Amino acid sequence: AQSVTQLGSHVSVSEGALVLLRCNYSSSVPPYLFWYVQYPNQGLQLLLKYTTGATLVKGINGFEAEFKKSETSFHLTKPSAHMSDAAEYFCAVSTTGANSKLTFGKGITLSVRP
Amino acid sequence: DTAVSQTPKYLVTQMGNDKSIKCEQNLGHDTMYWYKQDSKKFLKIMFSYNNKELIINETVPNRFSPKSPDKAHLNLHINSLELGDSAVYFCASRERGIATVEAFFGQGTRLTVV
Numbered sequence: 001a002q003s004v005t006q007l008g009s010h011v012s013v014s015e016g017a018l019v020l021l022r023c024n025y026s027s028s029v030p031p032y033l034f035w036y037v038q039y040p041n042q043g044l045q046l047l048l049k050y051t052t053g054a055t056l057v058k059g060i061n062g063f064e065a066e067f068k069k070s071e072t073s074f075h076l077t078k079p080s081a082h083m084s085d086a087a088e089y090f091c092a093v094s095t096t097g098a099n100s101k102l103t104f105g106k107g108i109t110l111s112v113r114p
Numbered sequence: 115d116t117a118v119s120q121t122p123k124y125l126v127t128q129m130g131n132d133k134s135i136k137c138e139q140n141l142g143h144d145t146m147y148w149y150k151q152d153s154k155k156f157l158k159i160m161f162s163y164n165n166k167e168l169i170i171n172e173t174v175p176n177r178f179s180p181k182s183p184d185k186a187h188l189n190l191h192i193n194s195l196e197l198g199d200s201a202v203y204f205c206a207s208r209e210r211g212i213a214t215v216e217a218f219f220g221q222g223t224r225l226t227v228v
Contacts, residue, residue: 100213
């Protein structure tokens with residue numbers, strides 16, 4: 001079975017500071033990994049995804065993530081936080097096969113201090 | 115033009131009532147899902163349908179019954195509502211069997227049972 005672990009439930013950074021949100025996965029097959037963002041009272045929006053190829057993936061709003069197989073990690077980063085980045089962030093792994101589904105981590109709340 | 119739309123956005127109802135949430139997608143996807151997000155923001159898959167056929171049923175109580183009249187619609191009917199059913203319910207759609215693609219989410223339905 002595939003799963004993701006997001007350690008910690010809340011990260012707080014100052015505006016302009018580096019954002020680092022951690023995600024580790026468990027998978028017996030090459031994983032397909034996703035980061036989603038959820039703004040208050042809204043649905044989930046895709047930030048970026050890793051499937052195959054380049055291990056450094058760039059997404060929307062200046063976010064990027066690096067797939068590291070040796071560390072089974074897919075951490076999300078942004079060089080400089082904006083107030084508008086405050087949201088809930090979810091890491092997810094896709095199962096394979098005809099009935100594939102997305103399995104989510106428990107999410108991390110990002111707060112940005114002025 | 116909304117890709118995945120859910121109605122209603124908010125639903126407040128009394129214990130014991132029966133209610134339905136509707137979902138429609140215009141992306142031409144074969145696969146649709148229902149996810150439940152609890153008060154701690156954890157997202158858990160409930161059901162998955164492929165072209166009107168139930169594929170995944172994640173040990174959800176029988177009071178929950180999904181119905182898919184066609185591949186563009188997936189409704190969720192809940193009987194005898196309980197306090198613990200209070201949550202945000204998300205509908206999502208995705209191309210079938212392609213693990214590398216993302217799921218597209220609706221805006222969610224916040225169900226409050228009083």
